[in-house]
Amino acid sequence: MQVFNGKDVRNIAIAGHGDHGKTSLVAAMLRTAGVTNRLTSVDEGNTVTDFDEEEIARKVSVSTGVAHIEWDKCKLNLLDTPGYNIFINDAKGAMIAADCALIVVDAVAGPEVQTEKVWAFAEEYGIPRILFINKMARERADFDRALEAVKEHLGKPAVAVQLPIGAEKDFRGIVDLVEMKAYEYERDGSGKGKEIPIPADMADQVAAARESLVEAVAETSEELLNLYLEEMELPDDKFRTGLHNAVRNSDIVPALCGAGIHNMGTDHLLDFLVVFPPSPIERGQLETEDGPQKITDDAPLSLFVFKTAADAFSGRLTYFKVVSGVLHNDDQVYNFDREAQEKFSRISVMQGKEMEQVSEIHAGDIGVVAKLKETLTGDSLGEKGSPVNFKKVQIPPPAIAYAIEPKTRHDEDRLGPAVHKVLEEDPSLDFHRDPQTHQFLLGGNGQQHLEVIVSRLKNRYNVEVELKAPSIPYRETIRRNADAQGRHKKQTGGHGQFGDCKIRMEPTGRGEGFTFSDEIFGGAIPKTYIPAVEKGILEASERGYLAGFPVVDFKVVLYDGSYHDVDSSEMAFKMAGRKAFRAAMDLAGPALLEPLMAVEIAAPMDFSGDLMGDLNSRRGRIQGMETKGQSQIIRAEAPMSEMLTYANDLTSMTQGRGSFTMEFSRYDFVPAQSAEKIIAAAKKDQTGEAGDDD
Numbered sequence: 001m002q003v004f005n006g007k008d009v010r011n012i013a014i015a016g017h018g019d020h021g022k023t024s025l026v027a028a029m030l031r032t033a034g035v036t037n038r039l040t041s042v043d044e045g046n047t048v049t050d051f052d053e054e055e056i057a058r059k060v061s062v063s064t065g066v067a068h069i070e071w072d073k074c075k076l077n078l079l080d081t082p083g084y085n086i087f088i089n090d091a092k093g094a095m096i097a098a099d100c101a102l103i104v105v106d107a108v109a110g111p112e113v114q115t116e117k118v119w120a121f122a123e124e125y126g127i128p129r130i131l132f133i134n135k136m137a138r139e140r141a142d143f144d145r146a147l148e149a150v151k152e153h154l155g156k157p158a159v160a161v162q163l164p165i166g167a168e169k170d171f172r173g174i175v176d177l178v179e180m181k182a183y184e185y186e187r188d189g190s191g192k193g194k195e196i197p198i199p200a201d202m203a204d205q206v207a208a209a210r211e212s213l214v215e216a217v218a219e220t221s222e223e224l225l226n227l228y229l230e231e232m233e234l235p236d237d238k239f240r241t242g243l244h245n246a247v248r249n250s251d252i253v254p255a256l257c258g259a260g261i262h263n264m265g266t267d268h269l270l271d272f273l274v275v276f277p278p279s280p281i282e283r284g285q286l287e288t289e290d291g292p293q294k295i296t297d298d299a300p301l302s303l304f305v306f307k308t309a310a311d312a313f314s315g316r317l318t319y320f321k322v323v324s325g326v327l328h329n330d331d332q333v334y335n336f337d338r339e340a341q342e343k344f345s346r347i348s349v350m351q352g353k354e355m356e357q358v359s360e361i362h363a364g365d366i367g368v369v370a371k372l373k374e375t376l377t378g379d380s381l382g383e384k385g386s387p388v389n390f391k392k393v394q395i396p397p398p399a400i401a402y403a404i405e406p407k408t409r410h411d412e413d414r415l416g417p418a419v420h421k422v423l424e425e426d427p428s429l430d431f432h433r434d435p436q437t438h439q440f441l442l443g444g445n446g447q448q449h450l451e452v453i454v455s456r457l458k459n460r461y462n463v464e465v466e467l468k469a470p471s472i473p474y475r476e477t478i479r480r481n482a483d484a485q486g487r488h489k490k491q492t493g494g495h496g497q498f499g500d501c502k503i504r505m506e507p508t509g510r511g512e513g514f515t516f517s518d519e520i521f522g523g524a525i526p527k528t529y530i531p532a533v534e535k536g537i538l539e540a541s542e543r544g545y546l547a548g549f550p551v552v553d554f555k556v557v558l559y560d561g562s563y564h565d566v567d568s569s570e571m572a573f574k575m576a577g578r579k580a581f582r583a584a585m586d587l588a589g590p591a592l593l594e595p596l597m598a599v600e601i602a603a604p605m606d607f608s609g610d611l612m613g614d615l616n617s618r619r620g621r622i623q624g625m626e627t628k629g630q631s632q633i634i635r636a637e638a639p640m641s642e643m644l645t646y647a648n649d650l651t652s653m654t655q656g657r658g659s660f661t662m663e664f665s666r667y668d669f670v671p672a673q674s675a676e677k678i679i680a681a682a683k684k685d686q687t688g689e690a691g692d693d694d
Contacts, residue, residue, distance in 0.1 A: 029191075031190075076270070308425055393427075486536075503580045
């Protein structure tokens, strides 16, 4: 495998909405470049970048696939990112390793919700964008309409650098507005265009589009604008340099076109990607927490990890980008996040799932290494004496969580290590045990996301689990003050049991939990027994009063009581504390609390009315709305119990074009009618509660 310097590398993230043809386009580019000997297909499950068993089964990209192409003495690293909302966070992780984003847009559908998201990711990381209007051979494909929609909704000056020849079933080629040449394609999958004269019936359209392109380039530079105003044209060398600078600086977004599934237009797409996006060296630097890090071979080694994956044969795979210095095979590299030394043995570059070993990797290039012991996604590594801390990708919290239950004892024993490996691959997951319900909860971006993880646990790690709706962690509280006595007295023939306490109970602010204080005066209760009263109250509160849910947000003041010199004990006062608690709860207006979730929904504006009506039916409260591009953002607060099926319901309501995030907000009172049903159901499910001993 040839080694490339950073100036000859192009790191391209292929991104866009799901089903817009990103993986098919990458497959076509690999065929055109001779990496594969035939045009592979998502439907056939044989593409280079969608090789995971879940991707093949579902026919969608689940995580970022990495491949490379050698074209015109350059190396193009292609990062094929997922386009569906539940996997979109992986696209954000890939963007940080890229130096340009190729945004793929369906010529029929135009830009959609996830197009806007990946566009925003590229904006966040300051990388230029190039448009590829794909699926030009589809029925109702319209290049001009798709391009206008991009201009309208994504807020960037997109300009055509190619025009399609024909459309739908008559699509047969492109006109290159940079070269001012036309090319025609056979639908044989080879990807090689044949030069033809520019069609006569397109002459006026081509001339106008060329003029718009030259004018757009000229407007990005005062020097070029003056030259253009004098000549009404730009010399070819000035025009090419100006276009390159305009793309690099994100002053314009060039738009190309083709049909990935038929491999039409990919040869000239590859030509464009070699010449006009910036190399990592030209990009110049990458941001760290302490300022920019220069991308150059002539500096101490530094690199960051943008992806971790598990391989059945190679173990943990660590994908990284070398930012400075040159990484050699068998180098010892220091992980600044883990404070650990790692040996980079058998460094390689990826071609889908295949590793191709190399001797060294230069600044700006992307590589992979297997079996690092400590390193995970987001880590910064380098020479120990030259610490670096690259900015980490900010992943939003999981939108939804399900309970997972191992099917057998064998599965239970293997669950922890298997989930740990899955979490290493996917930072957007969360796994924890709920302290109240004692369920294991797996959080992700949607039900399908979690179903993929369940399948992965079974297929890779031989662990079978079931996904179930989580138990709602309801809580109980009080609404008013109460004063009560707890008296525990038993005579058993020998020493008896005697404990007597009087308490005041008061509600406190939401989230303050339980507080206890004593105002005992004159030794009414010996100090050695006061902690026992508190313990009794605390134990009783954890077992609940209305329906067995923990009682929270209340204060107890122990202010009086009595004791017996012989019969009093810690146990007796603990039992007295429990009785005092229950007597006070009778008078304190016990009430049920439920968790409320902060929800943010993004969907096309056409669905806003239906979404708000649905939220109202779920007892949701709209907190605010705003418009972003063609999407409506709705912020609301809704009970957790009403949102357990929301991922699937949102997909149905928005035809798969909506997305949402959800996180815990606060606890609030359950309405009386709902509370009665919850309490009745909880009591029915209870197998019995240990009562107070009398």
